[in-house]
Amino acid sequence: xxxxxxxxxxxxxxxxxxxxxxxxxxxxxxxxxxxxxxxxxxxxxxxxxxxxxxxxxxxxxxxxxxxxxxxxxxxxxxxxxxxxxxxxxxxxxxxxxxxxxxxxxxxxxxxxxxxxxxxxxxxxxxxxxxxxxxxxxxxxxxxxxxxxxxxxxxxxxxxxxxxxxxxxxxxxxxxxxxxxxxxxxxxxxxxxxxxxxxxxxxxxxxxxxxxxxxxxxxxxxxxxxxxxxxxxxxxxxxxxxxxxxxxxxxxxxxxxxxxxxxxxxxxxxxxxxxxxxxxxxxxxxxxxxxxxxxxxxxx
Amino acid sequence: xxxxxxxxxxxxxxxxxxxxxxxxxxxxxxxxxxxxxxxxxxxxxxxxxxxxxxxxxxxxxxxxxxxxxxxxxxxxxxxxxxxxxxxxxxxxxxxxxxxxxxxxxxxx
Amino acid sequence: xxxxxxxxxxxxxxxxxxxxxxxxxxxxxxxxxxxxxxxxxxxxxxxxxxxxxxxxxxxxxxxxxxxxxxxxxxxxxxxxxxxxxxxxxxxxxxxxxxxxxxxxxxxxxxxxxxxxxxxxxxxxxxxxxxxxxxxxxxxxxxxxxxxxxxxxxxxxxxxxxxxxxxxxxxxxxxxxxxxxxxxxxxxxxxxxxxxxxxxxxxxxxxxxxxxxxxxxxxxxxxxxxxxxxxxx
Numbered sequence: 001x002x003x004x005x006x007x008x009x010x011x012x013x014x015x016x017x018x019x020x021x022x023x024x025x026x027x028x029x030x031x032x033x034x035x036x037x038x039x040x041x042x043x044x045x046x047x048x049x050x051x052x053x054x055x056x057x058x059x060x061x062x063x064x065x066x067x068x069x070x071x072x073x074x075x076x077x078x079x080x081x082x083x084x085x086x087x088x089x090x091x092x093x094x095x096x097x098x099x100x101x102x103x104x105x106x107x108x109x110x111x112x113x114x115x116x117x118x119x120x121x122x123x124x125x126x127x128x129x130x131x132x133x134x135x136x137x138x139x140x141x142x143x144x145x146x147x148x149x150x151x152x153x154x155x156x157x158x159x160x161x162x163x164x165x166x167x168x169x170x171x172x173x174x175x176x177x178x179x180x181x182x183x184x185x186x187x188x189x190x191x192x193x194x195x196x197x198x199x200x201x202x203x204x205x206x207x208x209x210x211x212x213x214x215x216x217x218x219x220x221x222x223x224x225x226x227x228x229x230x231x232x233x234x235x236x237x238x239x240x241x242x243x244x245x246x247x248x249x250x251x252x253x254x255x256x257x258x259x260x261x262x263x264x265x266x267x268x269x270x271x272x273x274x275x276x277x278x279x280x281x282x283x284x285x286x287x288x289x290x291x292x293x294x295x296x297x298x299x
Numbered sequence: 300x301x302x303x304x305x306x307x308x309x310x311x312x313x314x315x316x317x318x319x320x321x322x323x324x325x326x327x328x329x330x331x332x333x334x335x336x337x338x339x340x341x342x343x344x345x346x347x348x349x350x351x352x353x354x355x356x357x358x359x360x361x362x363x364x365x366x367x368x369x370x371x372x373x374x375x376x377x378x379x380x381x382x383x384x385x386x387x388x389x390x391x392x393x394x395x396x397x398x399x400x401x402x403x404x405x406x407x
Numbered sequence: 408x409x410x411x412x413x414x415x416x417x418x419x420x421x422x423x424x425x426x427x428x429x430x431x432x433x434x435x436x437x438x439x440x441x442x443x444x445x446x447x448x449x450x451x452x453x454x455x456x457x458x459x460x461x462x463x464x465x466x467x468x469x470x471x472x473x474x475x476x477x478x479x480x481x482x483x484x485x486x487x488x489x490x491x492x493x494x495x496x497x498x499x500x501x502x503x504x505x506x507x508x509x510x511x512x513x514x515x516x517x518x519x520x521x522x523x524x525x526x527x528x529x530x531x532x533x534x535x536x537x538x539x540x541x542x543x544x545x546x547x548x549x550x551x552x553x554x555x556x557x558x559x560x561x562x563x564x565x566x567x568x569x570x571x572x573x574x575x576x577x578x579x580x581x582x583x584x585x586x587x588x589x590x591x592x593x594x595x596x597x598x599x600x601x602x603x604x605x606x607x608x609x610x611x612x613x614x615x616x617x618x619x620x621x622x623x624x625x626x627x628x629x630x631x632x633x634x635x636x637x638x639x
Contacts (some may be wrong), residue, residue, distance in 0.1 A: 009323055026412040026639035027632070029332050030318035036628050037577055041563060042300050044348050046324045047332055054577065071325040071563070083617065083629040087636025109528060111561050114551045114578045116626055118528045119616060122536040123629075126614045129509045129537070151532050157502035170383040172498040172529060178488045180559055187490040198494045209496050218468060235506055237469055237514075243503050244463050251455060258491035 005143040005169055005218045010069035011052055013103050016139065016218035017225055018056035018065060025054040027084060034142040035078050037113045046072045049080040053088040055097065059226045064092050067103040070146040072121035076110030077152060082120025089127035092136055099137040099229050100128075103221075107174070108150015121151035128158050132235065137161070139228040141221050142168045142210075144161070147199070149174055157209075163221060164201035164210040171199035193276055197260035202275055202283045206264050207250065208291040215280045267291055301350040305357060307341040307364040312371035319396040323391045329386060331393040336373045347378035359383045363390045382383040408544055409466040410448050410480055413523045416599040429457060431480055432464050437603065443468045446480030446534075453530040454487030457499040462533060464509040469514055475516040476607055479508070479538055483530025485552075505533030512539060512612055519606045521595070522547045524584065539612045542584040542602060549590070550580045574624055589620025 005013055007128050014023060027033045028059060029047030038045050050072035054064050066088055068075045075086075085102075099141035109117035132138055139158035142148045147169030148156050156162055156170060175189035175198075188194060197203050212227070214220035233239065255268045264272040268288030275283060315335060322330040336342060343360050360374075374390070381389070410431055417437065424433030428450035433444050445464045451457060457542050460589050468475055486497060512518050520535030522543040528551045535541045544547065551557070554572060558565040571578040576587060585591040592609075595602030617633055620626030 011320075026636050028318065029320040029330075030334055033632055033635070039300060040575070041567075042348055044300065044324050044346050044379055046330060046377060047320060047375075069323055071323045071328070079626060079629050080564075080632055083632035084636055086617070086629075087633040090633060109551055111552060111557050112563075114557075115549070115585065115588055115590065116577050116629075117624065118532070118549075118551045118584075119536075119588055119620070120629065122532055122590070123614060123616060125505060125533070126509075126537055130504070132497050133509075133513060151528065153498040154501045154505065154533055156500050158505060168633065170498065171493045172486055173488055173493060174503065175490075178490060178493070180556065181488040186488075187493075197492055203494075204496075206481065207496065209499055235510055237466065237510065238501070240462075240507055240510060241466055243506075244459060244466060247455065247459050247496070247500055247503060251459070254491075254495060256491075257495055258489075260494060263494065 002219065005165060005216050005221055006145045007080050008218065009071070010067035010103060010105070013218060013221070014052060014065060014067035017101070017222045018063070019060065019101065022057035023054055023065065024056065025052055026088070027053070033080055033084070035080050035113065037078065037116060041112055043112060049078060049084065050075060051081045053084045058099070058101065058229065061098040061229055063099045063101050064088050064097045065101045065103070068105045069228045070105030070144040071114065073110050075106035075144070075146055075152070076112070077117055077121050077124065078110040078113035079107060079116040079120055081110065082117070082124050085124045086127045089124070089131050092131050093134055096136060099139055100131055101139045101141065101225055102156070103141045104148045104152055104156050105142070105144030105146050106148055106150070106152035108152050117253060118151070121155065125151070125155050125158060128155055132158065133161065135232060135234070137229055137232045139163065139225055141225060142170050143216060143221055145169065147171065149266065160233050161212070161214040161231045162210040163214060163224040163228065164204055165214050165216045165221070166201040166283065167216050168201045169196065169199040170210065171202055197276060202280070203260055205283060206269055206275070206287055206291065207267065210245070213280050213284050228260055270275070303345040303347070303353055303356050305343045305360050307361065310341055310364065310368035310370035312339060313369055313397065316397040319393055321393045321396055324377045324379055326379055327381055327385065329376055329389055330382040331389045332375040333393045333397060334373045334375070335372045339370045341370050341372050341374070343374040343376070345376040345378060349378065349380040355383060356380050359386050363387065367394060369394070408523055408546070410446070410482065410523060413480065413521070413599065417603055430460050436629045441472070441473065441480055442476045444480060446482070447530070448482050450482055450484040450525055451530065452484050452487040454489060454492040455495045455497050455500040457570045458497065458504045458533070462500070462504040462507045465511055467517065469511050474515050476519065477511055478603070478609070479534050480521060481522045481526045481531045481535040482524035483526055485527030485531030501533045505537045508534060508537045517607050517610070519603065522549060522591070525550070527552065540606060540609065542574065542593060542595055542606060543585065543591045545582065545594045545596050547582050548580040549582055549585050575616065584625065587623045587625030589616040589618070589623060589626055592619070
């Protein structure tokens with residue numbers, strides 16, 4: 001019986017992904033680097049402001065690692081949380097670990113910190129792009145129940161490798177936000193099957209929006225992270241032009257259907273209707289060759 | 300937000316330990332940070348979003364101290380409306396987490 | 408001020424910027440040199456199409472006009488809130504736009520962001536906010552989310568958020584606030600051309616926002632936390 005990555009806390013996941021006992025934390029909870037903005041809203045702070053950052057070993061290689069706690073403020077990025085991530089990324093430029101690995105679970109900007117959160121996410125994005133430009137592998141592990149949304153959803157897509165479990169989601173706006181703005185007819189947030197085939201791991205795998213699809217198992221996330229140590233995709237003009245073409249082709253292929261089953265079929269997925277009911281291992285075999293080829297080359 | 304502070308005397312000092320964190324600040328939950336104290340007391344500080352439960356906190360924490368009899372310890376809590384049962388559980392888990400290792404441990 | 412007003416003040420009649428729906432693009436002449444303009448208007452909701460369109464425009468500039476400055480004009484109500492855009496990967500399209508801006512910067516193009524009307528987070532987090540620096544007109548507004556939606560998501564009372572929006576820098580949408588927090592480098596007030604000239608002259612392309620937020624007092628903690636992680 002294996003553990004559920006999704007049900008683990010951020011710290012438990014981090015401990016399970018890196019080499020046993022190798023995690024050394026910077027600004028640990030006892031240093032009380034907490035949010036200066038939450039008390040005014042009557043919300044308790046967290047000793048680590050919802051993210052643990054530090055260095056560790058992964059298959060014996062030195063990495064920097066961060067794990068976002070999705071249960072605290074929905075994993076939202078506030079001033080301190082964001083600064084811890086930026087500090088880790090800037091430190092990576094200086095110390096050049098083999099990779100930077102982020103266990104991402106976040107709703108994006110922490111709304112309770114509004115402006116400070118927005119600027120923080122933007123700083124994380126800039127810092128991640130610096131790390132990528134420096135040739136250091138960047139890996140996102142997305143497997144929490146809350147998914148990876150908003151500004152963090154975008155940040156995660158700026159990394160070299162995105163690993164998802166089939167129960168995770170990676171997107172920009174959550175279904176509730178879309179429904180409350182444009183109605184249930186636009187996006188019924190209570191239709192779980194619809195939500196997952198729109199933003200879940202299987203969909204992102206089939207369209208090439210994630211680079212590995214695993215079961216909800218920390219050992220599999222660990223294995224995928226180890227494999228990702230070797231993956232670095234330089235952002236060249238050619239790579240970005242290819243990415244533009246990929247996105248353009250996808251929009252044209254969808255041709256306004258906005259339906260996952262239609263899109264999968266047009267991409268070349270066989271028996272698209274069966275996808276929600278089969279497991280990750282089977283879905284992995286169904287990614288069309290054309291999608292696989294592009295996914296490895298694009299930025 | 301309400302901040303409560305308690306001090307309990309008596310009990311035996313723990314061997315030196317690295318700070319330990321258990322739990323998560325989420326609705327109905329709490330995080331507990333255990334650190335060695337400079338003196339022999341057992342000091343507990345609670346930041347809680349649920350106001351007016353001072354008497355219940357005192358009872359739960361007094362029971363914790365009576366059960367474990369620990370001294371030389373500072374317990375810092377960030378609470379978001381956890382029930383007494385969950386509070387007691389986290390406190391017990393926090394003590395269990397102190398393994399005397401060199402590194403500060405954070406596990407929920 | 409509308410984009411035509413901004414363009415007239417910056418370039419006089421010396422520009423060929425065209426609006427196509429919500430999409431702005433074109434070339435202008437500034438201090439005798441060409442400058443590329445990419446952006447949005449009509450409080451655009453930025454979805455996959457508009458993000459991709461801006462991205463392709465930036466890549467064209469990189470490919471055909473090495474080193475040419477880029478001015479990103481921002482007027483947006485945020486990301487498009489449609490299921491179609493999520494299905495098609497709006498997060499990927501947004502990231503792609505951000506990567507194109509980043510490539511332009513790395514290739515030596517000065518990239519300047521200007522919020523000339525409004526900016527809600529998702530609509531400019533991967534354009535104006537990843538430029539070398541982001542500037543704003545004094546009357547512009549920058550918000551993370553509108554108060555009613557924020558109240559629904561956070562479960563905080565609308566009245567509380569409204570009152571915080573008036574008094575609290577973390578919530579107030581005024582751009583002077585963003586300057587104090589370091590998110591916006593400065594306001595272009597009155598002489599817009601002078602603002603653009605100074606922006607183009609500033610060739611330090613490092614991310615100074617945390618330190619500027621600390622110096623200006625609007626965001627005191629971030630820079631120190633970054634430093635502490637570097638030194639830990």
